[in-house]
Amino acid sequence: MTWIGDNLGLIWEQLREHLYLAIVPVILGLIISIPLGYVATRYSWLANPLIAFGGLLYSLPSIALFIVLPAILGTKVLSTLNIIVALTIYTVSLLIRNVIDGLRSVPPDVRQSAIAVGYGALHRLIAVDLPIAVPVIFTGLRVVTVANISMVSVGAVIGIGGLGELFTLGFQKDFLTPVVVGVVLSLALALLADLVLVTLQRALTPWARVARPVAEVV
Amino acid sequence: MWQYLTDPFNWSGNEGIWARILQHLWYTFAALGLSVLIGLPIGLRIGHTRRGAFLAINAGNAARALPSLGLLMLAVLLTNQIGFLPVLIALVALGIPPILASTYAGISGVDPATIDAARGMGMTGREILTKVEIPIAMPLIISGVRSATLQIVSTATIAALVSLGGLGRYVIDGLKLRDFPQMFTGALLVALLALLLDALFALIGRLTVSPGLKLG
Numbered sequence: 070m071t072w073i074g075d076n077l078g079l080i081w082e083q084l085r086e087h088l089y090l091a092i093v094p095v096i097l098g099l100i101i102s103i104p105l106g107y108v109a110t111r112y113s114w115l116a117n118p119l120i121a122f123g124g125l126l127y128s129l130p131s132i133a134l135f136i137v138l139p140a141i142l143g144t145k146v147l148s149t150l151n152i153i154v155a156l157t158i159y160t161v162s163l164l165i166r167n168v169i170d171g172l173r174s175v176p177p178d179v180r181q182s183a184i185a186v187g188y189g190a191l192h193r194l195i196a197v198d199l200p201i202a203v204p205v206i207f208t209g210l211r212v213v214t215v216a217n218i219s220m221v222s223v224g225a226v227i228g229i230g231g232l233g234e235l236f237t238l239g240f241q242k243d244f245l246t247p248v249v250v251g252v253v254l255s256l257a258l259a260l261l262a263d264l265v266l267v268t269l270q271r272a273l274t275p276w277a278r279v280a281r282p283v284a285e286v287v
Numbered sequence: 288m289w290q291y292l293t294d295p296f297n298w299s300g301n302e303g304i305w306a307r308i309l310q311h312l313w314y315t316f317a318a319l320g321l322s323v324l325i326g327l328p329i330g331l332r333i334g335h336t337r338r339g340a341f342l343a344i345n346a347g348n349a350a351r352a353l354p355s356l357g358l359l360m361l362a363v364l365l366t367n368q369i370g371f372l373p374v375l376i377a378l379v380a381l382g383i384p385p386i387l388a389s390t391y392a393g394i395s396g397v398d399p400a401t402i403d404a405a406r407g408m409g410m411t412g413r414e415i416l417t418k419v420e421i422p423i424a425m426p427l428i429i430s431g432v433r434s435a436t437l438q439i440v441s442t443a444t445i446a447a448l449v450s451l452g453g454l455g456r457y458v459i460d461g462l463k464l465r466d467f468p469q470m471f472t473g474a475l476l477v478a479l480l481a482l483l484l485d486a487l488f489a490l491i492g493r494l495t496v497s498p499g500l501k502l503g
Contacts, residue, residue, distance in 0.1 A: 125482065130437070132455075226356065256352050
């Protein structure tokens with residue numbers, strides 16, 4: 070317990086780094102997935118190969134990606150960029166499926182009404198299609214955010230990993246406390262991030278709240 | 288890296304690439320086997336009786352949040368030994384939740400009307416489980432085993448950190464020696480192994496799906 074008190078600064082710093090390394094890729098991944106998914110729904114022959122390729126990328130072990138990326142990117146092994154790019158790849162490879170499924174879930178009559186009212190392609194995407202796709206996209210977003218938070222710590226094996234560094238520290242010193250602190254904080258971070266996403270989803274889909282009580286009564 | 292891979296010396300012997308691949312596969316299948324032995328019956332039971340569904344649903348979410356490296360270190364420090372046992376514990380802890388959650392999801396997702404029909408035909412609870420629920424749930428069960436496998440293969444790599452063998456050796460040793468070709472070799476082989484196992488499970492999934500389901 071005294072270790073925690075003595076090392077609050079270190080713990081706080083690793084927690085911040087962990088959050089940064091996990092969240093930046095989620096945001097980047099979302100920014101990449103949406104146009105990619107949109108293109109895949111317009112040219113539908115693209116959708117299945119994209120989803121399959123995403124599944125392939127997602128099955129690569131994170132440690133392998135953390136190490137092979139520097140060779141491809143020309144970065145140093147110890148650069149945080151490797152972690153961010155690797156996790157962005159995971160985010161896109163998982164999210165692309167949800168974006169495509171989400172955009173496909175827009176009912177054709179809704180789409181036609183939007184066109185009839187005079188919405189252009191981009192305006193329709195932002196004001197009509199994406200809001201309807203929010204629940205499906207968020208399902209993927211929640212999975213990938215929680216998975217990213219747990220994967221960041223693997224980076225500690227190569228020397229950059231936020232809370233993961235508490236794991237290696239505890240292991241090297243044969244000392245349980247930092248490891249427990251790291252695991253607990255990592256779990257708490259994942260839980261908190263998930264909670265934020267659920268809240269955000271509710272805020273983005275106010276109509277779902279109107280429908281919900283009826284569904285619960287049934 | 289090409290040099291490292293094409294040197295026959297690196298492929299043979301107790302510390303050669305083939306030996307490392309076999310070790311890696313051994314850790315993976317030992318942990319996977321145990322995870323299935325524990326996760327599958329629990330998932331089947333919860334799915335069949337619908338009791339404890341809360342546990343099964345949350346197992347899936349909780350597992351994604353578990354930091355594998357932390358779990359590994361925790362197992363080593365708690366068992367107070369280095370070697371296969373703590374690694375096995377950590378790998379099984381990561382393997383059980385996806386199997387449990389998807390088995391439950393598969394079984395509980397079976398249409399109640401189908402189960403009623405089976406009961407109407409005079410099937411016992413056990414027969415309903417083995418002849419109706421399991422075959423229908425098979426695709427989901429296999430996908431759970433598949434994600435458990437990927438998680439285990441990937442974490443078995445880190446197990447080299449606690450002085451175990453397997454393909455992670457190249458990654459960890461290469462990192463310590465600043466021998467990057469060796470690191471890349473290890474990382475690449477692990478990635479290939481993961482892709483191969485993934486393809487294997489895709490194939491198993493295709494072969495085990497009941498022909499009756501393909502029509503629908």
